[in-house]
Amino acid sequence: MRLKYEFYIDAQPEDVWDTLVTPEGTRKTFFGCVIRSTFKEGDSFEYVGPGQDGDETIHVYGKILTYEPNKVLSYLEHPSSTYHANHEELESRVTFSLETVGTCTKLTLVNDQWTDNHPAYENAEQHWWMILSNIKTVTETGRALNFG
Template identity: 65%
Template sequence: MEQRDLKYEFYIGAAPETVWNALVSPEGTRQTFFGSVIHSTFEAGAPYEYIGPGAEGPDVVHVYGTILAYEPNKLLSMTEHPGATYAADHETRTSRITYTLETMGGCTKLTLVNDQWSPDNASYENAEKHWWMILSNIKTLCETGKTLDFGW
């Protein structure tokens, strides 16, 4: 299966600081990333992990990697691996995730690019499907203060 770059653009009726908070704060990520909280010092070269509830318990590492760039309210770029509970070959499954925020009048343009996929990365299909849900949830949270009910 061809693994092209995934690119999403969302226009959100909120300030960049509000969108940024949804991307990097414990409260924001818990609400928008399926109950997971991002843990990192957010310095270039630092590790990060999304930890949250899963089939194996309350503190499952769902995704991990390295921070590549961090510019508050503007840019977050990082490598990405699925957690060890998802695949024995998690260390070789890699891609890059880059969030960019731009002020557009009274709203924020959030662009996400998920690229640099390792060959035959089995996480691609899952990412392609779930980014829409995560980004829609971020938009809804930032605009309404509530998250989406996915019926789970």
């Protein structure tokens, strides 16, 4: 199973990168969540924000695989125990890649290496479109989309 998306954003890679990793950017684009991490390869990360367990709900967690500012962010992720009792067994890899194309930035997202029968696959398939559309809009305009 593999999900792949490509978006062209009218901004420089540095601006798209800020939207992907800074608290200001992720709060607007990942449904109010921020990434907690040192961003060192091999270190852990968490997406934390409003949810079933309050404002400090851990939605996904995992390990940073690659962190090359303005180029590549890749990590292995697990859904938190809030969503699945067997969360440690459920895993996928997420890779964001940035590439300059003319005066734009091409953002490619690949979400692959899913464990068999991963219950979050369909949810990810639906929500990545929203998240990536929001990354594009926030980077270009500073405003998040209102999905209701």
